Amino acid sequence: MVSFERFVLPNGLKVLVHEDPTTPMAVVNVLYDVGARDEDPDKTGFAHLFEHLMFGGSVNIPSYDEPLQRVGGENNAFTSNDITNYYITLPSVNLETAFWLESDRMLSLAFSEKSLEVQRSVVCEEFKQRYLNQPYGDVWLKLRPMAYKTHPYQWATIGKVLQHIEEATIEDVKDFFKKHYNPANAILVVGGSVKTEQVKLLAEKWFGSIPGYSKVKRNLPAEPQQTEERRETVHANVPLNALYTVFHMPSRNDEGYYSSDLISDILSRGNSSRLFRNLLKDQKLFSEINAYLTGSLDAGLFVLEGKPLPGISMEVAEAAIWTELEKLKTEYVNPEELTKVKNKIESTMVFSEMNLLDKAMNLAFFELLGDANLLNTETTNYLEVTAEQIRNQAQNIFRKENSSTLYYLAN
Amino acid sequence: MLNRALAPEFGQIENIKLIEANPFVLDNGLKTFIINGGEQDLIRIEFVFSNINWDAGSPLQSFATNTLLNDGTSEFSAAQIADRIDFYGAFLQTEYNYDQASVTLYTLNKHLSVTLPIVKAIITDSIFPQVEIDTFILNQKQKLSVNLEKNDFIGRKVFNETLFGNTLYGYDISAKDYDQLNREQLTQYYKSAYQPANCTIILSGKVSDKALNEINSHFGKDWKSADSFKENNFDFTGKPGAEIYIEKPDALQSAIRIGQLAINRNHTDFPGFQVLNTILGGYFGSRLMANIREDKGYTYGIGSAVVSLKNAGYFFIASEVGADVTASAMEEIRKEINILQNNLVSDEELSLVRNYMLGSMLGSLENALSHADKFKNIYFSNLGYDYYDRYIQVVRNITAKDVLELANKYLNWDDFQKVVVGKK
Structure with missing residues (x-):
């Protein structure tokens, strides 16, 4: 159970406070409701590039990192297809420094040309390091456009191509800031050895005077129902063949998310999972095999990926995966196996409560989903899933005409 | 009227308390x-x-x-x-x-x-x-x-x-x-x-x-020791620095890893060396990051570390840099080492690093599991909790002159093994 208080400033900023007196630290987490899905198709990778620029100085404070480090704090951020999340941990005695820094960059950035120029290079190097100069690194650059034809999930957070990042201008940066970085589009979570009253005063002092704009209404094209199986083959300088199959599945907010997540656990969580046990250990078809969800806010993907062993053809490997999927579609998962995956959900939740930053990030994310308290009812949502729901969900998801399969073959 | 240009007052980190095992x-x-x-x-x-x-x-x-x-x-x-x-x-x-x-x-x-x-x-x-x-x-x-x-x-x-x-x-x-x-x-x-x-x-x-x-x-009952065994004991001696280049003609980036044998946690200089390392490449605001990422844009990340093993200690710098700027990145690294050996770190930078390290120490004591990790660090080096008292003392009191001396003692560009995988 993660307790919290909530209040909203007149400019629209939502603030959540989680008091945890067991730690001398505080966490300040700011989630902006903007991600790669909000980008222009011709300017992809921008939300993430923008995240880098948020560290390049704000209107009144030339350096973001330095004053924070000076008071014993650390920070980082990440961008996904859905959100951009910034977080600070610091000794709670110095909490106000975090408010000072976060509020100034919400007020306005410095929009420095030098920062843009350097961060364009840094992000291009990140693109190379993570996507282009790694074996299989570019696989999501290929899978996303296979699975999504209309919805902006068709590009990865890093962007479609290096060129989009190289061409970003300071005007683009200003427009993006104006559109997405304002109080009504943000959720602030403060946790640790803090008091709600103290946080209220600090929030009003530092964030209260930031002008409020109405929240941008998101109007993204829905991905039309897929009606035909999609298949592609690529060749690359990798040592092993790899197989990827992705299926469309419900969004994070949909009831069907929970049964889908449990299906991925049945298939691939832990050494007792079906894919690991049957296909890797017993049948010795794969050296690695995994199932997981993208967990996105709009309709997401159920992902299966594996590397067949030498001498195992792609067709045999793929057929073996389908045999496992067919079992889920036709047979009820037995009660013991269902209890097993639910127990794992429960213990994982308890372990995550040991970590202050996890708690703060989770509160922000569930608040975005509609209500931070959903974090506390999340385990129950999983526990209520029945074997029948799992079978039905497997039938909904695991259909050839709902799938995109990529053969990633060694040259 | 709120003066946003003015940083709020801040406090020093006083009480760092470990749960002792x-x-x-x-x-x-x-x-x-x-x-x-x-x-x-x-x-x-x-x-x-x-x-x-x-x-x-x-x-x-x-x-x-x-x-x-x-x-x-x-x-x-x-x-x-x-x-x-x-x-x-x-x-x-x-x-x-x-x-x-x-x-x-x-x-x-x-x-x-x-x-x-x-x-x-x-x-x-x-x-x-x-x-x-x-x-x-x-x-x-x-x-x-x-x-x-x-x-x-x-x-x-x-x-x-x-x-x-x-x-x-x-x-x-x-x-x-x-x-x-x-x-x-x-x-x-x-x-x-x-x-x-x-x-x-x-x-x-x-x-x-x-x-x-x-x-x-x-x-604790029927599980008994029976066999004899031999502990791993290794002795290492430094050798002359060398450049080791492994060419990858298609590389978009080069992986750089350079460094040398150093001291481990048992050595009295270790906490001071950690301060030196933090300044050079141990945190986001480090000199290597400030120069090679945040000024030049050569890399997504660069860092350095001091590693304490049972039979050795070593120091390294690692990064993946654009293949076309590999030589420039190496040159900038060399310059940063040189500066640490010849110029005193400013009070401003040193006090920032002190506070950063103390905050980081405090933040690393989040729960019983992390306190246990702290215990393992000292126990398996045959050290007691006074190690952490001394560590905190050193972080608080180390001088710019100490840092310069440590840089001359432990970082020597000519002694570094310089491994580059990618392009030159």
Whole structure:
């Protein structure tokens, strides 16, 4: 159970406070409701590039990192297809420094040309390091456009191509800031050895005077129902063949998310999972095999990926995966196996409560989903899933005409 | 009117309190330490075994034995072990590093009684079925072939081999080393390494007397030490610095790894060296990051570290940089080392690094599990909690002159092994 208080400033900023007196630290987490899905198709990778620029100085404070480090704090951020999340941990005695820094960059950035120029290079190097100069690194650059034809999930957070990042201008940066970085589009979570009253005063002092704009209404094209199986083959300088199959599945907010997540656990969580046990250990078809969800806010993907062993053809490997999927579609998962995956959900939740930053990030994310308290009812949502729901969900998801399969073959 | 240009007042970090480990001895003499704390009703149990009997003729025996522990005992098959652990929502991990191999159980306390017997079977009664060994060898070789396509992996491997030669720290593992693993070797190693005399148990989380009793009855009664074993002792001498270049014609980035032998935690200079390292490359605001990422944009990240091992200490700088700027990046690194050796760090920078390091120390003490990690750092270096008192004292009081002297003592560009994988 993660307790919290909530209040909203007149400019629209939502603030959540989680008091945890067991730690001398505080966490300040700011989630902006903007991600790669909000980008222009011709300017992809921008939300993430923008995240880098948020560290390049704000209107009144030339350096973001330095004053924070000076008071014993650390920070980082990440961008996904859905959100951009910034977080600070610091000794709670110095909490106000975090408010000072976060509020100034919400007020306005410095929009420095030098920062843009350097961060364009840094992000291009990140693109190379993570996507282009790694074996299989570019696989999501290929899978996303296979699975999504209309919805902006068709590009990865890093962007479609290096060129989009190289061409970003300071005007683009200003427009993006104006559109997405304002109080009504943000959720602030403060946790640790803090008091709600103290946080209220600090929030009003530092964030209260930031002008409020109405929240941008998101109007993204829905991905039309897929009606035909999609298949592609690529060749690359990798040592092993790899197989990827992705299926469309419900969004994070949909009831069907929970049964889908449990299906991925049945298939691939832990050494007792079906894919690991049957296909890797017993049948010795794969050296690695995994199932997981993208967990996105709009309709997401159920992902299966594996590397067949030498001498195992792609067709045999793929057929073996389908045999496992067919079992889920036709047979009820037995009660013991269902209890097993639910127990794992429960213990994982308890372990995550040991970590202050996890708690703060989770509160922000569930608040975005509609209500931070959903974090506390999340385990129950999983526990209520029945074997029948799992079978039905497997039938909904695991259909050839709902799938995109990529053969990633060694040259 | 709010003056946003003015930083709020800030306080110094005063009280850094560690939860000290409580020693306990099981009936058979097994050393156990307890770090009790936290609200959540869970426990982490670590069984830590030193790596022993190093033999360059069978370099993988310790790693393979550790990884294959949960793949079968005389009572349980690999599938049964996995089923039982997963069913109770527990996590059973084997972990391996240069000095130690460990088995760690994470479980809710309510499931301790049912998961503990499995752990006991694994630690005292593993049988290493041939079929599991075969699968392990096959899959590890596949993983290795993928890793060998990564420039940073090759850089690390070559760097370690250059520093540490044919010891466990430096041995260059290849596919043939997997091929020559056999059951007899693993069984023999298991018998020597996995005995109480070579084990330390560390309990953290909510540790009740009941839990301690259960652990004692499983691991403190009939589990006895029988075999003799030889601790790993390695001696290393520095050799002249060299440039080692491994060309990858298609590389978009070059992996750089450079550094040299240094001191470990037992040396009195170690905390000061950590301050020096932080300034150079140990945090986001470090000089290497400020110059090579934030000013030049040559890389997504660059950092340095001092590593403390049982038989050695070493220092390294690592980055992946644009292939076309490899030489420039190396030159900038050299310049930064040179500056640290010749110019005093300013009071402003030094005070920032002090505060950053103290805040980071405070933040690393989040829960009982992290306090246990702090304990392991000192315990396995044969140090007491006064190490941390001294560390904090050094961070608070070190002078710019000390930092300059340490830079001259421990960082020498000409002595560095400079490994570049990619393009020059």
